[in-house]
Amino acid sequence: MHAIRRDVFQAIADPTRRDIINLVSAQPMNLNSIAQNFDVSRPAISQHIKILVECGLIEITQQGRERYCEARLAQLEEVADWVEQYRRSWQEKHDRLDKLLGKMKNNKK
Numbered sequence: 566m567h568a569i570r571r572d573v574f575q576a577i578a579d580p581t582r583r584d585i586i587n588l589v590s591a592q593p594m595n596l597n598s599i600a601q602n603f604d605v606s607r608p609a610i611s612q613h614i615k616i617l618v619e620c621g622l623i624e625i626t627q628q629g630r631e632r633y634c635e636a637r638l639a640q641l642e643e644v645a646d647w648v649e650q651y652r653r654s655w656q657e658k659h660d661r662l663d664k665l666l667g668k669m670k671n672n673k674k
Contacts, residue, residue: 571620573640575604581605582613586636593626593635653658
């Protein structure tokens with residue numbers, strides 16, 4: 566059976582998933598260690614991790630009997646690129662407004 570390929574934007578839309586990414590970006594963690602950081606059930610955390618795996622933000626590796634989650638954050642570049650285009654646009658608008666306000670202030674003097 567083929568896994569669903571989820572959108573990275575869908576994955577980071579949830580605050581719990583963002584918190585999981587933050588946890589495992591520092592160091593790989595096993596599922597129980599991750600779950601201990603949250604006030605939700607372990608199955609709920611497992612579901613969040615499943616979504617993060619499906620979009621490629623986390624990879625699970627087996628070490629002995631333990632399964633460790635490790636961050637794979639290259640996918641976040643897609644998000645950064647998308648956000649950057651809007652940041653530049655708003656920065657340009659802000660710069661034009663600053664210039665206009667500066668001209669208006671100078672004209673009043």
